[in-house]
Amino acid sequence: MKYDKWQKEILEAKGDILANTGRQVGKTTVFSHKIGNYLMKNKGTQIIVVSLTEDQAKLIIVMVLDYLEKKCKQNIQKGKNKPTKSRIWLKNGAHVISRPVGNTGDAVRGFTGDVLYIDEASGMPEMMWKAAMPTLMTTAGQIWMSSTPRGKFIENTNKKNFFFKCWENHEDKWQVFNITSPQAMQEREITEEWTIEKRDKALKFLKDQQALLTEMEFKQEYLSEFLDDMRQWFEDDLIRSCMTEERPNKIDKNNNKTYYLGIDVARMGEDESSFEIFELRKDHMYQVENQITKKTTLPQTFEHIKELNLLYGFTKIFIDSVGIGVGVFDWLMADDDTRHITEAIDNSKQIITTDGRTRKLQKTLKYSHMKMLMETNKVHLLDDPGIFESIKSTQYAYSNDSLGKRHLKIFGNYTHICEGIANAVWGQKYKELNNKIYTIKV
Missing domain, CATH: 3.40.50.300 (P-loop containing nucleotide triphosphate hydrolases)
Structure with missing residues (x-):
């Protein structure tokens, strides 16, 4: 070369x-x-x-x-x-x-x-x-x-x-x-x-x-500058305190189990797609599996989700509904087995908070929710160095828009696993609505 x-x-x-x-x-x-x-x-x-x-x-x-x-x-x-x-x-x-x-x-x-x-x-x-x-x-x-x-x-x-x-x-x-x-x-x-x-x-x-x-x-x-206005969103000690779980040797298919799947879809040939599986027990989220695929097409990603659903019988599947994820989301919504359990997460969507005036990006709320669950010991992660590194790499910074309003931005360069986890534990908000839906083809 x-x-x-x-x-x-x-x-x-x-x-x-x-x-x-x-x-x-x-x-x-x-x-x-x-x-x-x-x-x-x-x-x-x-x-x-x-x-x-x-x-x-x-x-x-x-x-x-x-x-x-x-x-x-x-x-x-x-x-x-x-x-x-x-x-x-x-x-x-x-x-x-x-x-x-x-x-x-x-x-x-x-x-x-x-x-x-x-x-x-x-x-x-x-x-x-x-x-x-x-x-x-x-x-x-x-x-x-x-x-x-x-x-x-x-x-x-x-x-x-x-x-x-x-x-x-x-x-x-x-x-x-x-x-x-x-x-x-x-x-x-x-x-x-x-x-x-x-x-x-x-x-x-x-x-x-x-x-x-x-x-x-x-x-x-891209300009390799050290900036002191950026900070780590999840502290090292907080991440380690949540990494309490060992990967199960087998899948528990008990119908009373409530499993959530959080997905981060990668661009073909670039990043890695992340599939993060959690079990809801009361109001605690326990990670039972973390899977990564590389250089897969969108149809392959869709088929992988279908295979995981056959194994776990998910109550909910959470996936980004814009950008690269939209293709997979559309297929999930068109499929008889997954349409009723698939939930869209639009990171760029603005959500009005409880004060009725403040607008926040769904991504900001999603990561704030994940951090709150971790700080209250309600998220239990697999003890895996790849998971630690991805969560650790998540950063935040504040910037001002053209009107001078201050905004929080969450980002990172190895966050695909963390993004999948954040999507999955967002499901804890659905804990009161965990009715399973079964379809019969006629």
Whole structure:
């Protein structure tokens, strides 16, 4: 591949490296290649890759393996040390291991490395840094980290988070690279892979995003700016306090059970679709399943919902009725088995509150309801790092409209699971209306 100028500089850089970037610029690609180069050139060394979730950890190993197979396939070990989803060994004794950090960072304790690479470092729990740093103590190793920023502070405090402190680089320890998404798209050399048409489409996408997002959102997500006006909507301690459940080994099909399904539908080939299943017990919501699908078409998503309904017999299905979700919503409403249990959630809909004057977006009310249930110990989540990361990534900011009125905006860059959960627990409002409806085809 043809590297961007900043990617070449990262590949050639020595020592501790911090890449603060906008989204979709190619940071994970360049670091996976840098890992591959290091393994080829430094026999007997170990690189530890730390990611937020297991899926992200596996993805980096896949990218490193793909690069090594193109560069030195004959040097990749086979047999008992053949590549796995979490580790790659070369014949020179060098190897890379990838670990999901989880909620505490304990997954990296006990390992020793010559290089520690931290993916999406700004989202790491602060406890992870204490657990990960000793991995380099006896090797005088290097730290490489990359991330899109998520604000300057820890949760809702005035204490700076670790990634931001490193980026400030007061002790001149780091080689810091700042790359924005528009910069990467505009400056990338035109090739057979990166055509003028692809560049123009990418720049149009960024222009559309700038129109859709608030100024602060766009600056953080695509201009890689650290903004102190944004905060985490769900605090870490609150999320952990709700993660009390283990995934059941089997489905309880008791007709007296009340199951809700919350869905977040992804664009084809882009994000992941999320299916979050909860059981209502009195006024408490217990999560019993969390499923993710990738690169699925809308018909496939519809069929997956139908299959889940056969297994659980949902009382209600909650799905976004605008945007990408509208196609699936229409099919659900046309189907005899799902039309009576499907409820539309329009995140952009304005709802008049009880004072009769204030208008709020349904998304704002939905996330406020979810937080209220969590704070009153009425939401019980599966103990899963992917769920933790998605809820943690949900942020909020205040902005003023043209009339000077202040508005709350809730957003994030990994919120698909949280969105599905928020849709499902919205069903707690329907707890007095949980009559099951059965249809008979004639």
